[in-house]
Amino acid sequence: xxxxxxxxxxxxxxxxxxxxxxxxxxxxxxxxxxxxxxxxxxxxxxxxxxxxxxxxxxxxxxxxxxxxxxxxxxxxxxxxxxxxxxxxxxxxxxxxxxxxxxxxxxxxxxxxxxxxxxxxxxxxxxxxxxxxxxxxxxxxxxxxxxxxxxxxxxxxxxxxxxxxxxxxxxxxxxxxxxxxxxxxxxxxxxxxxxxxxxxxxxxxxxxxxxxxxxxxxxxxxxxxxxxxxxxxxxxxxxxxxxxxxxxxxxxxxxxxxxxxxx
Numbered sequence: 001x002x003x004x005x006x007x008x009x010x011x012x013x014x015x016x017x018x019x020x021x022x023x024x025x026x027x028x029x030x031x032x033x034x035x036x037x038x039x040x041x042x043x044x045x046x047x048x049x050x051x052x053x054x055x056x057x058x059x060x061x062x063x064x065x066x067x068x069x070x071x072x073x074x075x076x077x078x079x080x081x082x083x084x085x086x087x088x089x090x091x092x093x094x095x096x097x098x099x100x101x102x103x104x105x106x107x108x109x110x111x112x113x114x115x116x117x118x119x120x121x122x123x124x125x126x127x128x129x130x131x132x133x134x135x136x137x138x139x140x141x142x143x144x145x146x147x148x149x150x151x152x153x154x155x156x157x158x159x160x161x162x163x164x165x166x167x168x169x170x171x172x173x174x175x176x177x178x179x180x181x182x183x184x185x186x187x188x189x190x191x192x193x194x195x196x197x198x199x200x201x202x203x204x205x206x207x208x209x210x211x212x213x214x215x216x217x218x219x220x221x222x223x224x225x226x227x228x229x230x231x232x233x234x235x236x237x238x239x240x241x242x243x244x245x246x247x248x249x250x251x252x253x254x255x256x257x258x259x260x261x262x
Contacts, residue, residue: 021187021210026101029219033102033167037190037224042216044094050173050215053089053240057114065151073123077153078257079112079240090171090240091261099261102167102219103246109259110134110166111243117181119234127200129189130168130222131157134256141251154256158249160193163222165247170218171240177211179233183218183226184209190221200225 022040023029032039045053057076062069066077080087099107111134117123132155138147143159176182184207189195195203203225212218220226222243231237249255 021185021208026098029098030101033219033221036187037221038185038187038210038226039219040210040212040216041098041219042213044098044217045092045171045215047215049089049092053086053171054173054238056083056085056089070123074114074116074118076114079114080109080259081257086240087259090242095169096261098169098217099244103244105246106261107167107244107246108255108261109242109257110245110255111241111257112259113241115237115239115241117228117231117237117239119180119231119236122230123181124230125226125228127204127225127227129195129225131163131194133158133162133166135249136254136256139252141253144251144253156253157194160223162245162247162249164190166222166243166245168220168222169242169244170212170220171242172212172214172216172218173238173240174236175212175214176237176239178209178229180231180235181228181237182209182211183220183228185220186225189225190223193223195225 021032021036021038022042023032026041029039029041060076060083062076064082066082068075068077076082080090132148134153134155136154138149138154138156141156144156147154147156170183174180186203186207188206189203204227207225207227210218245255
């Protein structure tokens with residue numbers, strides 16, 4: 001994928017001062033998300049709600065190609081199409097209240113993935129931004145690109161304004177800290193657009209680890225630099241990754257997993 005021209009290190013913008021990433025309320029979480037590009041909000045789901053989500057996922061028949069299992073990772077892509085019963089369990093009044101705080105108008109879901117990072121997994125994720133979105137088909141769309149097509153799963157890098165309108169909500173189904181793969185983030189990095197790989201070291205020195213309790217959520221902007229280490233504990237890290245936007249795509253493009261919130 002082509003990279004933007006790297007700016008001189010001496011002209012890199014100064015990252016905003018770090019504030020605590022754990023928010024006390026919905027409004028505080030929304031403010032931190034806007035300024036820092038990430039926030040942690042505990043107790044969005046009760047432990048009984050978490051257990052019900054896990055039971056529903058465990059009962060699903062893993063016959064589709066969207067179920068992907070390796071030694072170091074189990075993932076379910078297009079999660080709510082594969083397990084529709086999760087919709088009623090996920091879109092609780094508290095989650096809807098959070099979405100109403102984050103978006104000026106009712107958003108729609110654009111992506112849903114389940115990640116299971118087993119105990120002592122050797123899987124790690126290097127520093128990156130989530131630059132690509134999933135769409136139904138490849139069309140002529142100025143300012144969109146590059147494109148990828150992985151066995152019919154079509155993704156494209158959209159203009160910056162569309163990426164900035166997306167909010168990721170990562171629901172943690174287990175207590176998560178640095179020992180079992182908690183995300184590391186660079187607060188404020190979402191404010192600088194697509195960051196060239198050559199400039200990453202100038203940003204990642206300011207990284208912090210985001211511990212999240214079971215039932216809590218991590219809010220993140222797609223352009224926030226993030227990574228995760230290998231797990232070194234015997235505890236799993238199971239996460240439901242949800243992406244939302246209130247924007248419709250131009251040029252006839254459609255979000256591949258678009259789901260309206262009734």
